[in-house]
Amino acid sequence: MNGGYMGKILWVDLTVNEFREEAIPAEIYEKYLSGTGLAAWLLSERIPTGADPLGPENILAFVSGLLTGTGSLFTGRWMVAGKSPLTGGWGDANCGGTLSPAIKRCGFDGIFFTGVSEKPVYLLIDHGRPELKDAGHLWGKDTAETEEYLIAESGGHARVAVIGPAGENLSLISGICNDRGRIAARSGLGAVMGSKRLKAMVLNGKKRIPVYQRAEVQRLSRQCNKWVQLQPPFISGPMAAYVGTIMRILPTQMAMEGMVYKILLKKWGTVSMNQMSVEIGDAPVMNWKGSNRDWGIRKSLSVNPDAFKSREKVKYHCYSCPLGCGGVCVTKGPYGDVHKPEYESVLALGGLCMNGDLESIFTMNEMLNRAGMDTISAGGTIAFAMECYEQGILTREDLDGLDLTWGNAAAMITLVEKMIKREGVGDLLADGSLAAARKIGKGAESYAVHAGGQELPMHDGRNDxxxxxxxxxxxxxxxxxxxxxxxxxxxxxxxxxxxxxxxxxxxxxxxxxxxxxxxxxxxxxxxxxxxxxxxxxxxxxxxxxxxxxxxxxxxxxxxxxxxxxxxxxxxxxxxxxxxxxxxxxxxxxxxxxxxxxxxxxxxxxxxxxxxxxxxxxxxxxxxxxxxxCGWDPKTGHPDGEVTPSRPSH
Amino acid sequence: MRSSPFKGEVGGGWANLTEQYFIPGPQRGYDMSYRITETCNGCGACVKLCPVGAITGEKKNLHLIDSLLCIDCGACGRICPVTAVKDSFGIVCERIKRNAWEKPQIDLKTCMPCGICIETCPVNCLAFAEPVLLVRELHAYPFLKEDKRCIGCGFCASECPVHAITMSSPSVTD
Missing domain, CATH: 1.10.599.10 (Aldehyde Ferredoxin Oxidoreductase Protein, subunit A, domain 3)
Known part of the structure; x- marks a missing residue:
């Protein structure tokens, strides 16, 4: 008997409220592994050509990893896949937290949703028995609230994936949350879940995950953990920015050693790169037209890594992670304890919009997490709107009276709220910058920074x-x-x-x-x-x-x-x-x-x-x-059955 | 008819779950399970304890363990007053007094902490400690939050990659 996978998946047809189990042959795992590989195989076969991403024919897949729950480390990621309404093609998103082992402990490698429910529902799997329950009273509630309610209702220990108002409103930049704000944000899959009127998925599994040689997996984990725990005392947060400055000035580049990044991650989390990235030229500034000269060390000092660390109450570890890059921070605002914003969120809502107000970044990050909206795309869209406003393409009347100048934190918060609720100009911007630009016209499209309709993340390709x-x-x-x-x-x-x-x-x-x-x-x-x-x-x-x-x-x-x-x-x-x-x-x-x-x-x-x-x-x-990749270099089409070429060197 | 992914036979085929839900998959890891013998007096002690609801039976009648649900935790064997439970190897389980059941002891110096034990526990009796109980910089460590719920299965200890958990009965540690 082999191990690592549960050998079957669950199909949930939301239209007719029916469940089916499908046994997956061992050859498929050997060919495509589990996780997104398994989803890619199934979705390629089962989603018909021309299916509407927001229609009943699209399939929304929640998949766990092949190594999850085997005693290996860093294997707590769960993946969502489907046809993306944002790009029209393959869509997947990836998230940490504690949902991944929960999927497998329900006895499945993946849970696949198809059809559209008539009224809002949520899926509950308890003792391996799936059930669709009414979610009418939860529709409209934010992700944290819904999650808390569902956990309490199902005995206090369930693992929950949930969409917020953004997904319900079919915002094409919405994602799916778990653990009160960890979000599988990209590719707009929250809207797919919203279109199926599936509010949440509640997992209460207790099955054991088979492993071929658990002792060997654990031995390898112990070796790996030694490297993770190697943590020298390190320089302060604001000083880290100057390392970036030195790296920028030097004409030579040193091959990056991942251990250095690991040390930064363990101490601060992803926010360790906030200032350093701007300095190196890795972080885009001012909707990609600015540079470190516009948002220098002094301007960005308010978002230096130590500013986040000082608010950190306790570190947050995803399942099977010895590193713990996440954190729970204390805020003065109405939300209380919140997840520490990630580098991408800080830069998208900060540098990209020239916003240096730390408190507003915390607020917007939490608002977006609770609404289930992608912070990268939301930040990118706001930056796009800011540049349109600067260029006179969007006027103050178009923006419902908002003075959307670079770095106007108060206006940004109002705009985020409007985008979540799809009110006024928020309705225009809730589907991302490209969709908005096409509606606005007047040459706005040249200010939308995207690839295939999806806003670009905070890593500047001009640097790397x-x-x-x-x-x-x-x-x-x-x-x-x-x-x-x-x-x-x-x-x-x-x-x-x-x-x-x-x-x-x-x-x-x-x-x-x-x-x-x-x-x-x-x-x-x-x-x-x-x-x-x-x-x-x-x-x-x-x-x-x-x-x-x-x-x-x-x-x-x-x-x-x-x-x-x-x-x-x-x-x-x-x-x-x-x-x-x-x-x-x-x-x-x-x-x-x-x-x-x-x-x-x-x-x-x-x-x-x-x-x-x-x-x-x-x-x-x-x-x-x-x-x-062995594809046609002119069109990018794979020609029939492609045998992957071994890299020739 | 609406096109549906439910078509086609793939591999192990389909099962209509509305009628009969549980089908044995080809890759089931734990086909062997605990079994209840004729000695059972139907007291129902195991039913209350089973974390996965695998045991069914009328009061004062022979009980049955669903082998597809059983996770081999052994709680039924330890609680049974008439030693009517055999483990997956066919060995009759010995009855142990509930207060002498082994409980996890977590060595915080070895702990990473990764949370594997918390997710593994079938009765969810482990949790991350409140920040007050922190021992090292800001990391939250697991502790036995609800020791009354612990069934002494030892899954946490066996799945901990760094062997930070040992199982010991309270009489040894107290």
């Missing part, structure tokens, strides 16, 4: 072109959690996977912008590796430790009883990538249609700041990536 490649080549575009040159350096895959290039320890920065074959090899390796990670339920921050320190492949072998080489796992990752790409093509989303926003790739280059004079040949990089 690897980000830009993944923004425009992934089946779910505009995502920062798949690859970059920086990530490739931190993953240290060459230590485990043969044939991958090892970056030099020091190199000149200009090297990053050369669109050569090696960049494509690196990008393809990142995509493949993250597909394996999303199949296994692994957290990216754990993987940053480096392949030699986090035994991802060895865990998979020990948990499942397979005997696979890292190269074989990378081939699985490539197969999943092809599945997702084919999904897009089946649904009419041409890979070439992800139009590149000129500003993002430095056309024309910026004339000041960290990314001054930087530009890149994104079309060539994209075409190289497709070739590396």
């Amino acid at each position: 072109p690897g980000f830009n490649v993944h923004y425009y080549v992934e089946a779910a575009p505009g995502r920062h959690t798949i690859g970059a040159q920086l990530y490739y350096e931190m993953f240290q895959l060459w230590k485990r996977v043969s044939g991958l290039p090892r970056p030099p320890l020091f190199y000149h920065k200009d090297r990053k912008y050369v669109a050569d074959e090696e960049k494509a090899v690196m990008a393809a390796a990142c995509s493949r590796f993250m597909n394996v990670a999303n199949g296994a339920g692994l957290c990216m921050f754990g993987l940053f430790l480096g392949a030699a320190r986090i035994p991802a492949f060895a865990w998979l072998n020990a948990a499942t009883g397979w005997r696979r080489t890292p190269e074989e796992y990378m081939a699985i990752g490539a197969a999943i990538q092809t599945l997702k790409q084919s999904f897009n093509i089946k649904h009419g989303v041409e890979p070439r249609s992800f139009q590149v926003v000129d500003r993002v790739v430095g056309r024309p280059p910026q004339n000041r700041g960290a990314n001054k004079g930087r530009t890149m040949d994104i079309e060539k990089m994209r075409s190289d990536y497709w070739r590396q």
